[in-house]
Amino acid sequence: MNKPKIELHKIEKIKNxxxxxxxxxxxxxxxxRHILIGPSGAGKTTLLRLLNRMDEPTFGEILYDGKNxxxxxxxxxxxxxxxxxxxxIIFDGSVKDNLTVPYRLRVIPSPIKQDELIKILELSGLQSDFLERKASELSVGEKQRLTVARALINKPDVLLLDEPTSALDHAAGIKLLESIKELNEVLGLxxxxxxHQLEYASLLGGRIIHLVNGTIVREQESEDFFLNSEII
Amino acid sequence: MEGLNFNLIDISYLDLIISLGLIIVAAGISKWQGMYLEGDLIVGAVRTFIQLLAVGYILKYIFAFDRWYLIIFIILIMIIIASLTVTQRQKKRTIELPFIVGFAMTAGSGITVFVVTQILLQIKPWYEPHYLIPLAGMVIGNSMNGSTLAIDRIDSEIKSRKMEIEAYLALGATARQAAGASIRAAMRAAMIPTINSMMVVGIVALPGMMTGQILSGTSPLIAVKYQIIIMYMIALSVAISSYLLTNIRFNRYFTSDHRLKEESL
Structure with missing residues (x-):
């Protein structure tokens, strides 16, 4: 097993x-690759939001590369x-404007490299000629790819995806998952x-973490997980 | 000084009571058309009568007494009442809100009134009530409207842009950067009425203060010059108060570690 990137210890979240x-x-x-599955209200999104501190746990600690x-x-x-x-969520302006937002947010803006933008765009499944297009005119599937590309500009080690296919049609959903798989394989992300869609979970593969009522009921590699169809 | 040979007609209390007839006619139209505004019209008319008359007597006393601390006290009372009015008009009234509004309006009005009375007009003595009170009153009144709009707008913008704000935060934005669009929209909302009135002043309507000055015998040219300065004072004062207000107010929606507070939305 690879060394843990993120570790959660005795995490509890209480809201209202x-x-x-x-x-x-x-x-x-x-x-x-890890997939959090479970029925709605199981706490999947809440758990995900703890992983980049969009929310804080009520109890317990989270480590990143062994550091609190x-x-x-x-x-x-x-x-x-x-x-x-x-x-x-698409910001105003062109695809390029969207992609350069992370650069502009930094205290010391790093120079924007056009070839880097194109590389990231293509890795996310969009062609280089999309750069000058108006972001609001893209299809929902393309917009979601753009948000993936935009997140990659920061060169993250981890990418959290909260039901990224739910607003997409089936074909666009599958295409997005293929890109995510590629990002994992090419960049080691x-x-x-x-x-909550088992089809997408099995397609992406990896470690499946099954949550029900806020607790982990099962954690297995996808091949083993889907061998037993009674579990969900 | 121009306009000295103008004979100002004093208005007697009987004249004032007769002028109430205008309101009675308005109330009659309301009743006739079924607008159900008769009660409000009468109450409004009576309040106008009592409030303005009371202010008239207070000002007369203050002008005669001529003490700097009394003038400052009156201006502070204006700011306190304006702050409470702004707070009352908000859906989300928090304990700290009147203090924030009071601070923003004191800064906005204080700076502009100081610049105009002390540097530009160089009034003597520095607290000369004939200048200080009407100028401060005009500026505070307009800042009050700007402040109401600014707070109302920043609250609604942050709520409606929740997803956009979180998208920015997830990319490593600070709370200030993530709320930037909401802050700008709120400041614009506060400033637009002032800009609009600068665009049409003198064309669509004559401002109240200028009308008052002309009626009291001041040359229209002098009245206009004062009005120009007042418009500029209002613009700066609204800009300062809305900038301070929105930049303080947005903080209540975020934690110190740049998280959006769900419970405050």
């Missing part, structure tokens, strides 16, 4: 007096752990994806 996650102990291995999350400056952490949301 309701326990969303309880006693979560989990390791996400470096360079591996709280000892890493939050803005650095979010650049190392990118996130793609369920609904693609650690992938953590939330989905």
């Amino acid at each position: 007096g309701i326990t969303i996650l309880k006693d979560i102990n989990l390791k996400f291995s470096s360079g591996k 999350f709280k000892d890493i400056p939050v803005l650095d952490l979010r650049r190392r752990i990118g996130m793609v949301f369920q609904i693609p 650690t992938i953590i994806m939330v989905t």
